[in-house]
Amino acid sequence: MTRDVIENMFNLSDKLQLIRDVYGAIHINSAYRCKKHNSSIGSKDTSQHILGKAADITIDNMSPSEVADAVEKSIAKDEVVFGGLGRYNTFTHVDIRDNKARWNNTKK
Numbered sequence: 853m854t855r856d857v858i859e860n861m862f863n864l865s866d867k868l869q870l871i872r873d874v875y876g877a878i879h880i881n882s883a884y885r886c887k888k889h890n891s892s893i894g895s896k897d898t899s900q901h902i903l904g905k906a907a908d909i910t911i912d913n914m915s916p917s918e919v920a921d922a923v924e925k926s927i928a929k930d931e932v933v934f935g936g937l938g939r940y941n942t943f944t945h946v947d948i949r950d951n952k953a954r955w956n957n958t959k960k
Contacts, residue, residue, distance in 0.1 A: 853904075857884065860904035864948050868907060870932045871946075875911050875922055881943050882908040900936060906947035908940070917958075919944040 861884055872878045885893075885901040900906035911919050920939045923946060926932045936953040938945035947953075 853884075857904035860948065864905055864907060867932050867934060867946070867948060868909070871909075871911075871923060871926060874926065874931070875914065875919075877912050879910045879912075880907050881910065900947035900949055905949060906936065906945060908943040908945050910943050916940060916942060916944045 864883070868878055868880075882901065883906065884904045885895070885899070887897070887902055890899050890902050891897070895901065909919065910916065911922075914922065917939060920937060923932070923934060923937055923944065927934055927937075933948070934946045935949035935951055936945065936947035938954070939956045939958050941958050
């Protein structure tokens with residue numbers, strides 16, 4: 853693991869703490885992944901998880917959709933900066949990439 857990845861993980865944890873301060877306990881399902889593990893679960897080589905910039909989270913008493921909406925609201929209020937925000941059925945993906953990226957991978 854490189855120094856950049858470690859710094860990214862600290863930066864990401866600072867951002868997650870800001871969300872935690874407002875909404876309560878955050879459960880991290882996945883964060884940093886080495887390339888081998890990332891590949892073994894079918895994730896892309898461009899995944900922000902490889903860089904230590906991403907976490908898949910849940911928050912007690914909130915659906916993943918509610919978590920995504922809450923994070924988006926916090927971003928809009930300049931309370932926190934996340935570039936990436938992804939919606940999934942069982943978790944919400946957040947990351948600290950430099951550009952804005954939004955996606956919805958929920959399945960009905």
